Amino acid sequence: MALMANVNRADRMPMSPTPQPAQSPRAELRDLRISFPLPDMSTLEVISGISMTVAEGEFVAVVGPSGSGKSTILRALCGLLEPSGGSVLVDGKPVSGPPPGVGFMFQKDALLPWRTVAGNIRIGAELGGVPGDRREERVASLIKLLRLDGFENAWPRQLSGGMRQRVSLGRLLAYQPSLMLMDEPFGALDYQTKIAMGKELLSVWEAERRAIIFVTHDIEEAVALADRVLVFSARPARIIADYKVMLPRPRHMRSMRGDPAFTRLTEAIWSDLALPE
Amino acid sequence: MAFTKTTSGATPSSTPGDQPAIRRRRSQWRSSPVLGQIAVILALLLLWELASHHLYNPFWGSRPSMIAERLWELALSGHLWMHTSTTLQEAGAGLLLAAAVGVPVGIGLARAPRLARLLDPIIMGLYGLPRVALAPLFILWFGIGLISKIMMSFTMVLFIFILNVMEGIRTIDQDQLDLMKSMRAGKMYVAWTVLLPAVVPWIMASFRIGVGLALIGAVVGELIGSNRGLGWYVESSGGQLDTTGVFSGLIVLMILAMLANYLIGFIEKRMIKWR
Numbered sequence: 001m002a003l004m005a006n007v008n009r010a011d012r013m014p015m016s017p018t019p020q021p022a023q024s025p026r027a028e029l030r031d032l033r034i035s036f037p038l039p040d041m042s043t044l045e046v047i048s049g050i051s052m053t054v055a056e057g058e059f060v061a062v063v064g065p066s067g068s069g070k071s072t073i074l075r076a077l078c079g080l081l082e083p084s085g086g087s088v089l090v091d092g093k094p095v096s097g098p099p100p101g102v103g104f105m106f107q108k109d110a111l112l113p114w115r116t117v118a119g120n121i122r123i124g125a126e127l128g129g130v131p132g133d134r135r136e137e138r139v140a141s142l143i144k145l146l147r148l149d150g151f152e153n154a155w156p157r158q159l160s161g162g163m164r165q166r167v168s169l170g171r172l173l174a175y176q177p178s179l180m181l182m183d184e185p186f187g188a189l190d191y192q193t194k195i196a197m198g199k200e201l202l203s204v205w206e207a208e209r210r211a212i213i214f215v216t217h218d219i220e221e222a223v224a225l226a227d228r229v230l231v232f233s234a235r236p237a238r239i240i241a242d243y244k245v246m247l248p249r250p251r252h253m254r255s256m257r258g259d260p261a262f263t264r265l266t267e268a269i270w271s272d273l274a275l276p277e
Numbered sequence: 278m279a280f281t282k283t284t285s286g287a288t289p290s291s292t293p294g295d296q297p298a299i300r301r302r303r304s305q306w307r308s309s310p311v312l313g314q315i316a317v318i319l320a321l322l323l324l325w326e327l328a329s330h331h332l333y334n335p336f337w338g339s340r341p342s343m344i345a346e347r348l349w350e351l352a353l354s355g356h357l358w359m360h361t362s363t364t365l366q367e368a369g370a371g372l373l374l375a376a377a378v379g380v381p382v383g384i385g386l387a388r389a390p391r392l393a394r395l396l397d398p399i400i401m402g403l404y405g406l407p408r409v410a411l412a413p414l415f416i417l418w419f420g421i422g423l424i425s426k427i428m429m430s431f432t433m434v435l436f437i438f439i440l441n442v443m444e445g446i447r448t449i450d451q452d453q454l455d456l457m458k459s460m461r462a463g464k465m466y467v468a469w470t471v472l473l474p475a476v477v478p479w480i481m482a483s484f485r486i487g488v489g490l491a492l493i494g495a496v497v498g499e500l501i502g503s504n505r506g507l508g509w510y511v512e513s514s515g516g517q518l519d520t521t522g523v524f525s526g527l528i529v530l531m532i533l534a535m536l537a538n539y540l541i542g543f544i545e546k547r548m549i550k551w552r
């Protein structure tokens with residue numbers, strides 16, 4: 001069976017809100033515009049008209065140059081940032097303030113230094129409405145999943161950067177969001193741990209089918225994990241390509257790397273990023 | 278596209294989870310400086326004693342042996358405890374009152390930046406005011422009893438708490454607050470899990486600085502109008518040209534400040550294990 005990466009160039013085929021069945025997409029951006037005021041009274045246009053949808057249970061990766069506005073879009077989706085134009089919808093409802101069921105894993109881990117590993121993960125469980133008597137169990141299972149065993153009672157200052165990131169991932173998973181916004185979640189991990197975490201994330205995702213928007217600088221990681229890869233242009237950000245990843249699931253990291261479809265797709269994204277139009 | 282910041286040696290079997298358990302307690306006593314500190318103090322006392330015998334007339338500077346004798350007498354007569362407890366009560370009550378008022382006010386001002394900006398000149402003005410100069414006024418208003426001294430201590434320390442707590446809240450990582458917001462945490466939850474723990478070190482630092490200032494407040498109040506307390510004892514001894522009495526009072530004050538500092542350091546270690 002020939003695996004085809006369905007290349008869908010946005011510049012030739014403008015992204016129109018794809019006709020959806022009765023059910024509304026998990027997240028939707030319509031002609032989103034975001035600009036920031038600069039000290040000299042001018043404005044910095046970061047997002048100039050982005051439209052995209054994320055379906056229920058869909059895993060969407062976003063790649064793009066540094067400073068292009070990837071984090072900014074996640075902040076808008078989470079209601080932490082007021083767009084200057086267009087609209088942001090989560091579960092069909094316009095976002096004003098953080099919507100329920102949306103979990104955000106920041107680029108920085110933002111752990112509370114006065115809470116232990118378990119304590120930080122427990123915050124997700126507490127705010128995610130995990131009932132009191134099930135919290136400890138949930139926290140313990142996440143600690144195991146994230147290979148943090150033995151560090152339950154360690155303070156964040158005693159952790160390596162990658163471990164901190166795993167705790168932050170644990171907090172997100174404990175929150176049990178139906179839409180996960182992940183901003184370079186594996187950016188500080190070594191190669192092995194990154195592959196292992198990717199695998200764990202996929203197994204959690206395959207079991208629970210929560211929609212994910214996954215920002216990364218790692219093209220291979222994006223292709224290996226996601227259903228779709230969006231390529232952002234440099235600032236002001238537009239979507240320059242929207243690739244559907246047709247690789248079969250469950251994905252096997254090792255064999256996938258030899259797959260011509262995998263290589264073709266990473267090559268295509270690579271050239272998109274290297275040659276911005 | 279740098280993504281491999283390795284966290285451990287890359288042998289296939291070692292995942293970071295296998296690292297040895299963490300040493301949680303740092304050794305406290307092995308390099309304890311207490312013995313050295315005591316030795317220095319004893320050496321200084323010895324020098325003082327010798328100097329008072331050979332270099333100057335003890336009428337002007339007293340001497341440790343005379344001071345020790347005086348303290349012993351005062352302790353036996355019960356006067357030592359009366360003066361000490363009076364000053365302790367004044368300074369302690371002023372300090373605690375300042376914390377009780379200063380911490381919430383500091384948190385409130387930090388969370389309401391508009392109000393803080395409005396009140397900024399007043400706060401800085403009062404903070405800059407030499408509050409020692411308020412003593413006569415407080416004696417006039419509150420009499421020569423406990424209240425006027427508590428108020429002196431209170432005004433000396435209050436702004437330390439307000440300004441420290443405000444600064445502490447200002448230094449909280451905005452990402453931590455945004456993260457709480459993204460998970461729709463309530464105000465009380467945020468106050469309890471983020472704001473309060475973040476300012477605890479700043480509150481403890483305020484106590485540290487505040488102890489000395491609270492004692493100054495109490496003593497100044499006593500110097501100006503009172504009939505008991507260590508400040509009063511120093512002042513009345515001075516009036517009788519009794520330098521041994523003056524030094525006895527000063528030394529007790531020093532010891533109080535020192536002990537209070539140790540106590541706060543001790544509590545601090547218990548409360549801020551995460552640092």
Ligand SMILES: Nc1ncnc2c1ncn2[C@@H]1O[C@H](COP(=O)(O)OP(=O)(O)OP(=O)(O)O)[C@@H](O)[C@H]1O
Pocket residue numbers: 036037044046064065066067068069070071072073107235
């Ligand atoms: N609060 C803000 N005020 C002003 N400018 C901002 C603000 N937040 C972001 N920006 C600007 O918006 C642009 C996009 O930032 P953003 O953090 O979204 O980039 P990014 O794509 O996530 O980059 P990276 O891959 O490096 O994380 C940057 O040029 C940044 O300077």
Ligand SMILES: [Mg+2]
Pocket residue numbers: 070071072107183
């Ligand atoms: Mg970013």
